[in-house]
Amino acid sequence: MVALQGAPLAALIVSLILQGGSTLSVQLPLFDQSPLSDSKSQPHSSSSDKPLVDSESFQATISGDKLLERAQTLFKIAERSHHEYNRPTRVIGSQGHLGTLEYVLESIKKLGSYYNIVQQPFPAYSGSVFESRLVLGDEVAHSASAMSLTPPTKNKEPVHGELVLVSNNGCSADDYPANVEGNIAFIRRGTCAFGDKSALAGRAGAVAAVIYNSETGTLHGTMGTPLADHVATFGLDLVEAKPVLEKLEKGKAVDAIAYIDGIVQTISTSNIVIQTAGGDPENCVMLGAHSDSVAEGPGINDDGSGTLSLIEVATQLTKFRVNNCVRFAWWSAEEEGLLGSDFYASTLPAAENPKIRLFMDYDMLASPNFAYQVYNATNTDNPLGSEELKNLYIDWYEAHDLNYTLIPFDGRSDYDGFIRAGIPAGGIATGAEGIKTPEEAEQFGGKAGDWYDPCYHQLCDHLGNVNATAWELNTKLVAHSVATYAVSFKGFPEREPATVQGLSQYAQSVKYRGDFLFW
Numbered sequence: 440m441v442a443l444q445g446a447p448l449a450a451l452i453v454s455l456i457l458q459g460g461s462t463l464s465v466q467l468p469l470f471d472q473s474p475l476s477d478s479k480s481q482p483h484s485s486s487s488d489k490p491l492v493d494s495e496s497f498q499a500t501i502s503g504d505k506l507l508e509r510a511q512t513l514f515k516i517a518e519r520s521h522h523e524y525n526r527p528t529r530v531i532g533s534q535g536h537l538g539t540l541e542y543v544l545e546s547i548k549k550l551g552s553y554y555n556i557v558q559q560p561f562p563a564y565s566g567s568v569f570e571s572r573l574v575l576g577d578e579v580a581h582s583a584s585a586m587s588l589t590p591p592t593k594n595k596e597p598v599h600g601e602l603v604l605v606s607n608n609g610c611s612a613d614d615y616p617a618n619v620e621g622n623i624a625f626i627r628r629g630t631c632a633f634g635d636k637s638a639l640a641g642r643a644g645a646v647a648a649v650i651y652n653s654e655t656g657t658l659h660g661t662m663g664t665p666l667a668d669h670v671a672t673f674g675l676d677l678v679e680a681k682p683v684l685e686k687l688e689k690g691k692a693v694d695a696i697a698y699i700d701g702i703v704q705t706i707s708t709s710n711i712v713i714q715t716a717g718g719d720p721e722n723c724v725m726l727g728a729h730s731d732s733v734a735e736g737p738g739i740n741d742d743g744s745g746t747l748s749l750i751e752v753a754t755q756l757t758k759f760r761v762n763n764c765v766r767f768a769w770w771s772a773e774e775e776g777l778l779g780s781d782f783y784a785s786t787l788p789a790a791e792n793p794k795i796r797l798f799m800d801y802d803m804l805a806s807p808n809f810a811y812q813v814y815n816a817t818n819t820d821n822p823l824g825s826e827e828l829k830n831l832y833i834d835w836y837e838a839h840d841l842n843y844t845l846i847p848f849d850g851r852s853d854y855d856g857f858i859r860a861g862i863p864a865g866g867i868a869t870g871a872e873g874i875k876t877p878e879e880a881e882q883f884g885g886k887a888g889d890w891y892d893p894c895y896h897q898l899c900d901h902l903g904n905v906n907a908t909a910w911e912l913n914t915k916l917v918a919h920s921v922a923t924y925a926v927s928f929k930g931f932p933e934r935e936p937a938t939v940q941g942l943s944q945y946a947q948s949v950k951y952r953g954d955f956l957f958w
C-alpha cells in the first residue's frame with residue numbers, strides 16, 4: 440500500500456541535466472535565474488544577432504515531413520517496451536517512456552545554450568486491476584467497475600458484508616453510521632472526490648466501498664492520489680443501484696461480496712521543463728504536452744503528436760530571438776491522472792507562479808478523423824486571460840478560412856493544474872473518443888459517426904494514426920501562439936491573484952481528472 444501523505448516537498452529537489460548527460464541533484468527553486476543584466480528588452484547575448492521571432496516566418500519553419508520523421512523515431516522508441524509489454528508502448532515506467540524522455544533531452548541538448556533544461560522528478564502512481572467482481576444480493580453487478588488506483592480487497596480475496604447506506608453524499612465522517620465497520624459502504628456520487636469517500640469509508644472500518652452514480656451512465660472513476668485509508672472501491676450505474684437503494688431505504692438487509700485483485704505501484708518519473716536563456720524571465724509564455732502514453736499502445740497521436748510538435752517548435756525557435764521567456768514542458772504521468780502537470784503547478788513556489796503569464800496545452804494534435812477543437816475557456820469561469828488565449832486560436836482558424844468547434848474545458852488534460860493554480864490557460868486538440876457529427880463531417884471532412892481518433896488509447900495508435908495535414912497545420916498554430924506572446928503581452932491581462940471563489944467554482948464544475956471521472 441502506498442501512503443504518500445506527508446511526502447516531502449520533492450518539488451524543490453530538481454535534477455540539473457548537465458551537458459555531458461550526467462545528473463546532479465541539488466536543492467534550488469525552479470528557475471531562480473538571475474535576471475538579465477540591464478534592461479528587460481536586452482536580448483541574450485548568444486542570440487542578439489538573430490531576428491526577433493515573428494509569427495509568419497516562424498510558422499514557415501514548420502514542416503509536416505519533419506514531424507512525420509520524428510514520429511518514426513518515436514515509434515521505434517515505443518517498440519523498446521516490447522519484451523516487457525508484448526507491444527509498443529510509452530507508458531510510465533516502460534523502456535518506451537524512458538526512451539521518450541531521453542529523446543526529448545537529446546533533441547534539446549543539441550540546441551546548445553539557447554535553453555536551460557530542468558528535469559523534475561516526482562512520484563507517480565500506476566494501478567492495474569487484474570480481476571474484479573461485485574455481487575449485490577444474489578446478483579452480479581454488471582455495471583460495477585473497479586476505480587482506477589483502487590487498492591485490492593483484503594489479501595486480494597473476496598470480502599463479504601452487508602451494504603450499509605451512507606448519509607448525504609458521504610463527504611463527512613458523520614455520514615458514516617457505526618455499522619459500516621466490517622461491512623461495505625454504499626455511497627452516493629457527488630460533492631466530493633471518490634478518493635475522499637473511499638478514505639472516509641476506510642476510516643469508518645468499511646472493508647470495501649461502492650459509489651453509485653447520481654446521473655445516468657456508467658461510473659468509471661479514479662481514486663486520485665492513493666491514501667493509506669483507501670479501501671477497495673467500485674463505481675456503479677444508477678440503474679443497478681436503484682433496486683438496492685430502495686431495499687436499504689426500507690431497512691431491508693442486502694448482502695454483498697466485493698472482490699478486487701490488483702496493485703498500485705509508485706513509479707519515480709519526471710517532467711522535463713526547458714526555458715529560453717533569452718527573454719524576460721519575469722514574463723514567461725509556457726506550453727506543454729505529455730510525454731507518456733497508456734499501456735495499451737504506442738501513443739503516437741496521444742500525445743506523441745503534441746510531444747513532437749513541441750520539440751520541433753523548440754528547435755525552430757532557436758533561429759530567432761525572443762522578448763519574453765518561453766518555457767516548454769513535457770509532462771509525465773498524464774495518463775495516470777494529470778500527475779506531472781499537477782505536481783508542477785501545485786508546487787510552484789509563490790514567487791515563481793506569477794512569472795507564468797499563461798499555459799497552453801497541446802494534447803492530441805493529429806487525430807485521423809480530426810476536428811479543429813478549441814477549449815472553451817472563459818474569463819468568467821477561468822483565470823483572466825484564458826479567454827484572450829481562446830480568441831487567439833479562433834482568430835487564427837478564421838484567418839485561414841478554417842472551421843473550428845469549442846469543446847468543454849473540463850479537466851481532461853494538463854491545463855487543469857494551472858487553472859487550479861490561478862494561471863490562465865487553454866489549448867487546442869483534434870479529438871479523442873468523441874463521435875464526429877454529420878455537421879462536423881461537413882466542416883472538417885472525415886467520417887461522421889466515428890470517433891475523432893478511432894485508435895484512442897489502443898494498440899493501433901501507431902504511425903498510421905495521424906493526419907499529417909491537421910498535424911502540420913496545428914503545429915503552425917502552436918508556433919503562432921509562441922511567437923505572439925514571445926514578442927509581447929500587450930493587450931493580454933496582467934496576472935491577478937486567484938480568488939478562492941474563482942478556484943472553488945472551477946473545482947465544482949470540473950469532474951474529470953484526465954481520462955477518468957474524479958468526483
Ligand SMILES: *[C@@H]1O[C@H](CO)[C@@H](O)[C@H](O)[C@H]1NC(C)=O
Binds near residue numbers: 815817820845846847
Ligand atoms: C462556452 O462557454 C460559455 C460560458 O460558460 C457558454 O455560455 C457557451 O455555451 C460555451 N460554448 C460552447 C459551444 O460550448
Ligand SMILES: *[C@@H]1O[C@H](CO)[C@@H](O)[C@H](O)[C@H]1NC(C)=O
Binds near residue numbers: 881883884
Ligand atoms: C466549413 O464548414 C462549412 C459547412 O459548415 C463547409 O461548407 C466549408 O467547406 C468548411 N470549410 C472548410 C475549409 O472545410
Ligand SMILES: *[C@@H]1O[C@H](CO)[C@@H](O)[C@H](O)[C@H]1NC(C)=O
Binds near residue numbers: 883885906908
Ligand atoms: C487528412 O485529412 C484531410 C482532410 O480530411 C484528408 O484530405 C487527407 O486525406 C487526410 N490525410 C491522411 C493521411 O489521412
Ligand SMILES: [Zn+2]
Binds near residue numbers: 741742802
Ligand atoms: Zn493524452
